[in-house]
Amino acid sequence: MSRFITHTFALAAVAATAGCMSPPQGLDLALTRPSADHKYVVTLQPPARQAAINQLHTWQVKLVSPAGVPVPNARIKVDGGMPQHGHGLPTRPQVTRELPDGGYLIEGMKFSMTGWWEIKLAIDGPAGADRVTFNTVIAEAGAGR
Secondary structure, eight states: OHHHHHHHHHHHHHHHGGOOOOOOOOOOOOSSEOOOTTSSSSEEESSSSSSTTTSSSSEEEEEEESSSSSSSEEEEEEEEEETTTTEOSSSSEEEEEEEEETTTEEEOOOOOSEEEEEEEEEEEETTTEEEEEEEEETTTEEEOO
């Protein structure tokens, strides 16, 4: 019986620290990057105030052509998750509004624990479909950059 209890406590300790996994060395945290097929240049703008764990927050995306021209009328789907844990976002964030100069508002973003998160955007715009993935590291006090 003591072996069972020891095993149970070991599993509980792993679960309690699961959100504390270190992100990979050299993780690219750039907030501006070209899309995978270089159809767009995408900038992810985190909230001005760091987002707390388990609270909804709003982000913005700026979408421009490779020449720097703002891209209006794009459809953007938001996905993501924690690669080290194998789960997705705890909410279904959505682009709710188009803003001036190629900007788009993402509402409903939430992180459920600390650690490395990916934010994946599927873009369908005038230059065609493309995708981009951003990395962010969420610290206990809020969203990392």
